[in-house]
Amino acid sequence: MSPSPELSAAQRNAVTELLRVSPVADELGRRFAKAGYELHLVGGSVRDALLGRLGDDLDFCTDARPEDTLKIIKGWAEATWETGREFGTIGLQRGGLRLEITTYRAESYDGVSRNPLVQYGDNLHDDLVRRDFTINAMAVSLPGHEFADPFGGLQDLAARVIRTPGTPAQSFGDDPLRMLRAARFAAQLRFDLDPAVRTAMEHMAADLDRITAERIRDEVSKLLLGADPVTGLRLLVDTGLADRFLPELAGLKLEIDEHAQHKDVYEHTLKVVSNAAGYDTADGGPDLVLRLAALLHDIGKPATKAVGADGGVSFHHHEMVGARMAKTRLKALKYPKDVIGPVVALVGLHLRFYGYGRGEWTDSAVRRYVTDAGDQLARLHKLTRSDCTTRNKRKAALLAADYDALEQRITRIQAEEDLARVRPDLDGNAIMELLGVPAGPVVGRAWKHLKELRLERGPLDRDEAEAELQRWARAEGLLP
Structure with a gap:
């Protein structure tokens, strides 16, 4: 030709x-x-x-x-x-x-x-x-x-099609990792798969078990960092490849019946990934941690699904269950600690914002939100906004306004206090001197108590901090 x-x-x-x-x-x-x-x-x-x-x-x-x-x-x-x-x-x-x-x-x-x-x-x-x-x-x-x-x-x-030089069966039989590469190129280049390539991927998915976790991890990361990660993820699920190394993804396709309606968790997750992909890092590149957190943020839902007497569906504590599941899966895929830690933290915190709009948050709650997020606060902002996938324009606008208000409130409190470095108003040396105790568990407990007070009430002056420490010590039987 x-x-x-x-x-x-x-x-x-x-x-x-x-x-x-x-x-x-x-x-x-x-x-x-x-x-x-x-x-x-x-x-x-x-x-x-x-x-x-x-x-x-x-x-x-x-x-x-x-x-x-x-x-x-x-x-x-x-x-x-x-x-x-x-x-x-x-x-x-x-x-x-x-x-x-x-x-x-x-x-x-x-x-x-x-x-x-x-x-x-x-x-x-x-x-x-x-x-x-x-x-x-x-x-x-x-x-x-x-x-x-x-x-x-x-x-x-x-x-804009992905095809193999020889037969797909021969190519993938030689190197099963090429099946993941096909999905990755679809995500990176926005190309379609040749039908024969797709069919071979469906029939040969089990061959992926021959590939090391590290190799799979690298391809998954490249796919997620592509211009169109959702297309690649759909291919992984539809061909059965995801079942070999990330079965939790297909597991989000929860059965929905007429008596227990709830959002399609799988489609919601893909939308959250798409939303997260719209954010860039400070240097203009895609953010693997954010995209992994978006992918895994709801994997705890299938294990926590419950249907009430009125037919309502709940997923109580799915964020905590999901955080544990995310840690297990990422460790199995051999991701490094500097990826696993932030992703797990984000999954565990992604629901914390909801309820803010009901006016229940005190300044103390805002301090805890910022402190618990730590150096992941900027990503948590992005993940929480990405998690809003409702088609109800009024509800979406209210959620966005609520989060705008929360960010403004965080900015105000940060201007008044150094939230990035929340510490007790007395350090360990001061605690030991005032209580007359050596370094040890008592100092740690006192330090934790003072930090909780700092989060609850904001900065205390020296006299207030010392009075609170003595009050705590007397309650603990450490002072007469």
């Missing part, structure tokens, strides 16, 4: 984008050519060039072996690394770009793990056919800029 005029234009755009970095890429290509080897820009780098989004990380393939690559770049590369050498990959840095050069591969897989049995190839075609999707199986030669697309990746890119 000959390319359409639009595809030809896209091809020209790819070369134009490549020329942006040609001082490095072409120079590298000339070094390989002089040494008698081929070099091609390949895979995701070509795909991104075609999409006009080529970044600073470039992938190349060559018929040179790793030891030959090292000789060619010696003295030219500003830095090199060999962490991927066992798979034929040599990394280097030059001119602000990170380059990875991989020897042509024609490996097979052992059918048990996702680890390839590395076999070097001797031609570009065999290297491209082993790649995951056609949109990642294109190449541009260097320095000649000849375009290679043996599997129609350019056509698929124009059609």
Whole structure:
């Protein structure tokens, strides 16, 4: 099939984008050519060039072996690394770009793990056919800029479809992680899956059990950070892939009958994820912690669902149950502590705001809200606002106004007090001196009591704090 005029234009755009970095890429290509080897820009780098989004990380393939690559770049590369050498990959840095050069591969897989049995190839075609999707199986030669697309990746890119170079069954059988990558690319690029790819994912979902938790975690994170995470999440659930590593997500599809109506928790969750994806971090990037919290905020509902005598449905304490479940799931997926801790805290706090509009919150309650949220307060604001998915415009407006009022109140109290560093009005040394006790459990209990007073009443002056400490100590039998 000959390319359409639009595809030809896209091809020209790819070369134009490549020329942006040609001082490095072409120079590298000339070094390989002089040494008698081929070099091609390949895979995701070509795909991104075609999409006009080529970044600073470039992938190349060559018929040179790793030891030959090292000789060619010696003295030219500003830095090199060999962490991927066992798979034929040599990394280097030059001119602000990170380059990875991989020897042509024609490996097979052992059918048990996702680890390839590395076999070097001797031609570009065999290297491209082993790649995951056609949109990642294109190449541009260097320095000649000849375009290679043996599997129609350019056509698929124009059609915005994800397809495999060979049969999906063979591709996913070689490496089941590619099924998650298909969902991830759908989320990142807003592409559709070829029907054969989707069918294979449904039939082969159990093969994902061969993949390590760390690999799954990385793909899930990339999916969540994509431009359209909801599309990717729907694919994971609809194909059964999510059941292999995140069964709680599909479990949100609670049965709804005519006698016990309640919001569709699954659809609500996806909407909350979509809302959360609308927020950016301070540096303009997507926030993994916020999106994970949005995804997991209601996973405690199925376990806490109860139907009352009047047919009303409740999910009492689902936020606390959900926080425990979120911690267990994230640990199983090998997320680091600096992700698990904030996500669990956000899930546990996401309901705290409700009730504020009824006028029940004192300044003490606001202080506790801020103190309990700690350094996650900004994210908690975003998650709480994202959690409002009602279609009732009046109710949505009231909730937004209530939260605006809460944020304004927090700002006012923060201006009067340092809520970010709420401490008792007496420190440990003062407590020991006034009570005449050594360091130990008594000091800890006294410190906690004074902190509770600080949260309840705000800052106390020194005389008030000392009087309250003595009152507490007498009640505890520590003073006459």
